[in-house]
Amino acid sequence: MGKIIFIEHDDTEHVTEFRAGSTLMQVAVDNAVPGIDGDCGGECACGTCHMIVADEWFGNTGTVGDAEEQMLSMTPERARTSRLGCQVEITEAMDGMTVHLPEFQM
Amino acid sequence: MVNKKKDTTVIVGGGHAAGTLLTALLQKKYQHEVVLVSDEPHPPYQRPPLSKSYLAGEVDQSSLYLKPRSVYENAGQQLRLGVRVEGIDRYAKSIKLSDQSTLKYDRLVLATGSHVRRLKAPGSDLKGIHYLHDIADTDALRNQLVPGKRLVIVGGGYIGLEVAASAIKKGVNVTVLEAAERLMQRVTGPEMSTFFYAKHTAAGVDVRLGTAVTGFEAGDKGRVAGVTLADGGNVPADIVLVSIGVIPETTLAENAGLLCDDGIVVDEFTRTDDRDILAIGDCTRHRNLFFEKMQRLESVANAVDQARTAAATLMGEEMPYDSAPWFWSNQYDVRLQMVGLSQNHDQRVLRGTTNDKGFAVFYLLEGCVIAVDAVNLPIAFMVGKQLVQQRKSVSADALSNTDIELKSLI
Ligand SMILES: Cc1cc2nc3c(=O)[nH]c(=O)nc-3n(C[C@H](O)[C@H](O)[C@H](O)COP(=O)(O)OP(=O)(O)OC[C@H]3O[C@@H](n4cnc5c(N)ncnc54)[C@H](O)[C@@H]3O)c2cc1C
Ligand code: FES
Numbered sequence: 001m002g003k004i005i006f007i008e009h010d011d012t013e014h015v016t017e018f019r020a021g022s023t024l025m026q027v028a029v030d031n032a033v034p035g036i037d038g039d040c041g042g043e044c045a046c047g048t049c050h051m052i053v054a055d056e057w058f059g060n061t062g063t064v065g066d067a068e069e070q071m072l073s074m075t076p077e078r079a080r081t082s083r084l085g086c087q088v089e090i091t092e093a094m095d096g097m098t099v100h101l102p103e104f105q106m
Numbered sequence: 107m108v109n110k111k112k113d114t115t116v117i118v119g120g121g122h123a124a125g126t127l128l129t130a131l132l133q134k135k136y137q138h139e140v141v142l143v144s145d146e147p148h149p150p151y152q153r154p155p156l157s158k159s160y161l162a163g164e165v166d167q168s169s170l171y172l173k174p175r176s177v178y179e180n181a182g183q184q185l186r187l188g189v190r191v192e193g194i195d196r197y198a199k200s201i202k203l204s205d206q207s208t209l210k211y212d213r214l215v216l217a218t219g220s221h222v223r224r225l226k227a228p229g230s231d232l233k234g235i236h237y238l239h240d241i242a243d244t245d246a247l248r249n250q251l252v253p254g255k256r257l258v259i260v261g262g263g264y265i266g267l268e269v270a271a272s273a274i275k276k277g278v279n280v281t282v283l284e285a286a287e288r289l290m291q292r293v294t295g296p297e298m299s300t301f302f303y304a305k306h307t308a309a310g311v312d313v314r315l316g317t318a319v320t321g322f323e324a325g326d327k328g329r330v331a332g333v334t335l336a337d338g339g340n341v342p343a344d345i346v347l348v349s350i351g352v353i354p355e356t357t358l359a360e361n362a363g364l365l366c367d368d369g370i371v372v373d374e375f376t377r378t379d380d381r382d383i384l385a386i387g388d389c390t391r392h393r394n395l396f397f398e399k400m401q402r403l404e405s406v407a408n409a410v411d412q413a414r415t416a417a418a419t420l421m422g423e424e425m426p427y428d429s430a431p432w433f434w435s436n437q438y439d440v441r442l443q444m445v446g447l448s449q450n451h452d453q454r455v456l457r458g459t460t461n462d463k464g465f466a467v468f469y470l471l472e473g474c475v476i477a478v479d480a481v482n483l484p485i486a487f488m489v490g491k492q493l494v495q496q497r498k499s500v501s502a503d504a505l506s507n508t509d510i511e512l513k514s515l516i
Contacts, residue, residue, distance in 0.1 A: 070488065
């Protein structure tokens with residue numbers, strides 16, 4: 001258990017509770033955070049769960065897979081710390097993490 | 107003091123479209139009462155895992171739910187689950203429920219989805235013949251998938267093939283019977299069909315094309331023992347899965363006199379011919395500004411896009427449905443991603459070689475990209491999405507030349 005803070009493009013903050021083992025996409029969706037649709041349910045198939053992890057937390061989120069990289073490479077607001085939320089499994093070490101949401105999804 | 111009563115919006119159905127509509131309405135802070143009535147005992151859930159990870163036993167039931175039920179209820183939305191809507195009275199603006207109660211509506215949204223097409227043939231009521239549409243169906247089928255059993259799948263569409271892939275991994279003997287001359291004929295081109303045929307046969311699935319089923323043979327205790335074929339042959343079976351497509355669920359709409367044509371007819375704002383009734387998802391034949399013709403689609407993308415369009419319509423915003431359809435399927439280590447509708451193409455262009463390492467087929471009509479199917483090549487799907495949405499004219503040479511970066515074609 002712990003907290004993850006999602007910040008929308010217009011700076012609206014959503015403080016959410018998570019359980020380790022879930023994914024960033026699922027936590028956002030379960031909390032109805034606007035801008036994260038997760039339409040394919042986490043299959044890395046739709047690209048509607050793009051998030052930008054705060055710099056200092058990026059190292060905690062694991063590595064970007066090949067399929068994820070291909071999907072991300074086409075998102076207009078790609079940043080250095082971009083991830084597909086469904087590909088980031090949450091660990092206890094992420095308690096307090098801040099994640100920014102892009103203005104648009106794919 | 108004027109005590110203005112809130113309007114009530116009732117949603118019929120509890121699938122992907124209905125669930126996405128609930129979410130869109132709560133995110134838009136919709137001011138009216140929202141009541142969802144679904145005959146399933148579950149809060150809105152996603153069906154794709156039913157033939158994939160949930161069938162394989164990799165995820166649990168609660169992970170299928172689009173959201174925990176409490177999220178809707180905390181936002182004031184009501185869920186009446188396990189209750190069937192039996193009729194619509196458009197003049198009284200009320201619906202009749204299976205628990206004998208009635209419910210008044212100001213706006214009604216039909217999200218009744220589709221039901222499986224049944225195979226009407228001798229023996230079709232034998233035990234051991236399965237269909238796959240809801241959680242209970244998958245639970246029942248999964249229990250039967252034990253090593254050594256013989257599973258015969260009638261229908262070589264993507265659902266049948268996803269089940270084949272899961273079942274063969276579990277040590278089940280799998281036969282797929284497809285009446286057409288190639289797999290997934292309705293949704294994809296010949297290159298993809300050939301590729302998936304090779305994939306399944308290499309994995310040990312006995313795939314028989316051009317094979318029509320005429321009925322089922324009975325064994326002990328009313329259980330199915332085999333499938334009979336049009337050529338006079340038969341295939342022994344312990345379990346049968348019939349997966350031959352779906353039919354839009356339009357009974358309520360038809361009985362209420364709404365315009366239907368193999369689907370509830372709606373415009374690009376998801377409005378039926380009754381201004382107080384909208385319809386979304388698998389149950390609709392709809393206008394999408396992206397196409398000239400009316401469409402009926404069975405996909406998550408269509409369900410969610412129409413749900414979001416309906417939310418906008420209910421909010422009084424005008425946001426027509428105009429996005430290109432997309433789809434995915436998982437079989438073995440292969441992820442197929444598709445965008446656009448390929449049926450009317452006049453040219454196909456292959457990029458890469460047809461193997462697991464990643465390739466794509468571009469479908470063109472008069473030089474413009476109208477659809478893309480990508481196997482383990484997400485970049486082709488993502489680029490394809492833009493090319494299709496823009497109906498971009500791209501030379502076949504550029505599409506097939508792997509020295510040219512796909513991104514540069516946009
Ligand atoms: C096994 C399987 C795998 C799939 N895989 C994919 C995939 O990989 N990708 C993809 O894009 N799509 C996939 N699909 C298709 C996708 O799931 C559907 O297109 C989507 O579910 C449509 O959503 P819907 O809400 O319109 O309809 P449904 O999900 O069918 O929901 C309709 C709901 O309405 C209820 N209902 C109907 N009539 C009444 C009534 N009178 N009263 C009360 N309730 C009623 C039904 O019980 C049901 O809960 C798959 C479907 C299945 C079955
Ligand atoms: S939810 Fe579809 S790519 Fe992440």
